[in-house]
Amino acid sequence: xxxxRVVLILTAMFYSxxxxxxxxxxxxxxxxxxxxxxxxxxxCVSCPHAHEAIAIAKNHxxxxxxxxxHTGNYAAPNSGEPDFRTIQGDSVVDNYAFWMPVDNLxxxxxxxxxxxxxxxxxxxxxxxxxxxxxxxxxxxxxxxAIVNIGAVASIDSLKxxxxxxxxxxxxxxxSDSNYLIVSIIQNELKxxxxxxxxxxxxxxxxxxxxxxVSNVWGDTLGIPQEGDLIEKTYFLDLPxxxxxxxxxxxxxVLRNIQVQAFITGNDTIVTxxxxxxxxxxxxxxxxxxxxxxxxxxxxxxxxxSTNVKEQLFVLYPNPATDFINIRLSxxxxxxxxxxxxxxxxxxxxxxxxxxxxTDEKNAFQxxxxxxxxxxxxxxxxxxxxxxxxxxxxx
Numbered sequence: 524x525x526x527x528r529v530v531l532i533l534t535a536m537f538y539s540x541x542x543x544x545x546x547x548x549x550x551x552x553x554x555x556x557x558x559x560x561x562x563x564x565x566x567c568v569s570c571p572h573a574h575e576a577i578a579i580a581k582n583h584x585x586x587x588x589x590x591x592x593h594t595g596n597y598a599a600p601n602s603g604e605p606d607f608r609t610i611q612g613d614s615v616v617d618n619y620a621f622w623m624p625v626d627n628l629x630x631x632x633x634x635x636x637x638x639x640x641x642x643x644x645x646x647x648x649x650x651x652x653x654x655x656x657x658x659x660x661x662x663x664x665x666x667x668a669i670v671n672i673g674a675v676a677s678i679d680s681l682k683x684x685x686x687x688x689x690x691x692x693x694x695x696x697x698s699d700s701n702y703l704i705v706s707i708i709q710n711e712l713k714x715x716x717x718x719x720x721x722x723x724x725x726x727x728x729x730x731x732x733x734x735x736v737s738n739v740w741g742d743t744l745g746i747p748q749e750g751d752l753i754e755k756t757y758f759l760d761l762p763x764x765x766x767x768x769x770x771x772x773x774x775x776v777l778r779n780i781q782v783q784a785f786i787t788g789n790d791t792i793v794t795x796x797x798x799x800x801x802x803x804x805x806x807x808x809x810x811x812x813x814x815x816x817x818x819x820x821x822x823x824x825x826x827x828s829t830n831v832k833e834q835l836f837v838l839y840p841n842p843a844t845d846f847i848n849i850r851l852s853x854x855x856x857x858x859x860x861x862x863x864x865x866x867x868x869x870x871x872x873x874x875x876x877x878x879x880x881t882d883e884k885n886a887f888q889x890x891x892x893x894x895x896x897x898x899x900x901x902x903x904x905x906x907x908x909x910x911x912x913x914x915x916x917x
Contacts, residue, residue, distance in 0.1 A: 547673025547690040547839050549846065554917050555641075556586040556842065557663040558785045558814040561730070562616055562637040564597030565604060568718040569651075571726075573636035576656040578729065584660055585898070586842045586915050588783045588814035589730040590708060592616060597635045605714050606770030611739055612732055620795035620806035629795035631803050641811040642787070664917075669695035670747070673840040674705075674817040675850070676782040683761040683777070687736055687817075689784045691744065691753040701812065702741025702787045705757055707733045711779045733765055733775060740807060741787055777821070785814030815840070818912070820852055835910040836903050842915035845892055847901070849878070851885040863889065865914075866900040873899070891916060 559577055563570040574591070581587045593607035594616045600606045620629040621639040630644055638645045640659055649655040674689045687705055708730045716726035736757045744753050764772035787809040795806040820837045837850045849863065865874040873894070878887050899914045 547675060547688070547848070548671040548692045549840065549844055550671075550692055550694070551844055552667050552694045553671050553813075553842070553844055555663050555666045555668040555812070556588060556785075556814045557584070557640055557660050558811040559587060559589040559660075560615075560619075560621075560637075560639040561589065561591040562594065562632045562635055563591050564593055564595060564635055565600065565607065565714050565726075566717045567597035567635040569647075570597070570636045571716060571718045572651045573638050574729070576638070576650055576653045579653045580657055580660045583657060584664055584915075585913060586664070586816070586917075587660060588785055588816055590706060590732045590783070591728065591730045592732045593728075595632070595635065600770065605712075605773060606767045607712065607714070607728070607731060607773060608767045608770075609732065609734060609765060610767065611735055614739055618805075618807050620793050620803075620808040622808065629793045629806065629808055631795045631797050631806060633797040633799075642809055668813040669693060669697060670701070670786055670813050671840070672784055672786055672813050672815045674782065674784040674815055675820070675837055675839055676817050677820040677822050677837075678761070678777060680777055680821045683763070685736070685757075685759040685761050685782070687757040687759075687782055687784070689755045689757075691747070691751075691755075691786060693747045693749055693751045693753075696748040697746055697788055697812075699789050700746055701744040702790060702809075703737060703744055703753075703755060703784065704741040704787060705736040705782065705784045707736060707780050707782055709733050709775065709780050711776070712773070730781075733780065736782070740790070740809075744786070777819075780819065782817050782819060783814060784817065786812045788812050820850070822852065836912075838901055838912045838914060841912075842917045843891060844917055845890065847889050847891055847914065849887045849889060849901070849903070860905065862904045863887075864902040864904070865891070865894070866902060868898050868900075870900075878903075 561573050561577060577589050592612040592615055594612040598608050616632045620631055621642055621644045623630045623644045638650050641663060671692045676687045678685050710729045712728040712731050713725050715724050719726050736759050762775060764774045766772035789810045791808050793806055793808050794802050794804050796802055818837055835852050839848050861878040863876045863878055864872050866872050894916055896916050900911050901914050902911045
């Protein structure tokens with residue numbers, strides 16, 4: 524029997540409607556951040572095309588939220604190969620339907636790679652043509668979102684306890700029920716990969732789905748209306764590893780994980796078809812309204828050092844429009860003066876600001892109006908401390 528062991532999810536949720544007290548999201552209309560589902564496997568010859576297309580898309584649009592689900596026959600390992608499958612990933616692929624506009628049908632995941640952008644399938648020829656794939660992503664990033672979403676996450680690296688705070692602000696009313704999905708992905712996992720024999724055992728997998736923090740299909744937000752602010756907080760005990768069936772466990776390396784949050788709408792139970800037009804009933808289809816990636820702040824409540832690199836500050840929202848928030852890590856609260864610099868993509872310093880936390884204030888709001896849309900870098904300096912984050916302005 525398949526089990527995911529040592530995982531305990533404790534979820535605390537609270538709502539705040541109509542009262543504007545947000546700290547993670549703006550109240551202005553923002554563009555959408557695309558959410559990409561990639562169904563893949565280490566024994567799929569064509570799957571590296573999708574991996575490359577997603578990597579190129581994220582290079583141009585860092586705000587893209589990507590989840591690579593290793594599931595199904597192509598993900599089943601041969602002797603000696605790692606097993607990257609998950610029970611929750613199986614649930615997604617077994618119950619998921621996506622809209623194919625060319626066919627005017629809902630489809631099930633049948634061939635690999637299957638790639639969906641915001642709940643809509645991408646044709647195989649588009650996945651193998653990175654320019655076409657990039658154009659699909661670009662179309663989404665130019666659409667107005669009805670909801671802004673922001674999230675911050677922190678991990679007690681000694682106790683392996685994760686906390687995720689999410690804010691959702693609606694600039695327009697939704698016409699149907701919305702759901703919030705929070706997930707964990709892991710980067711820098713290595714194995715052999717069919718289609719790339721030259722990589723040997725060192726093909727690098729990115730955005731590999733590890734588990735949901737929320738319910739698999741999301742936690743209900745009701746039918747939000749314009750001006751609603753919804754806040755949720757999640758707590759999760761992170762396992763040391765994730766084990767599928769009787770295979771060897773895959774280590775969950777804290778420094779390589781990322782937390783994502785995204786909102787779905789139009790959740791519908793449909794009949795979907797495979798590519799031989801065989802029907803499959805009771806499949807779940809939905810639109811994705813907006814998403815966000817969040818950096819993780821590592822803290823240690825016991826004051827004992829760990830081998831996980833602790834971040835000096837957290838930057839949010841990202842992408843941003845009118846302002847950014849800088850939250851200092853607890854480990855540097857005794858450092859009283861910092862210099863914050865905003866640099867362009869060529870490394871030129873555009874703005875310098877002094878930050879003082881003499882009153883033990885650890886959060887600062889920095890206006891970014893007047894800067895053009897694009898990619899920037901935020902650098903925080905204090906004596907021998909220095910750390911840089913990428914920022915996207917929309």
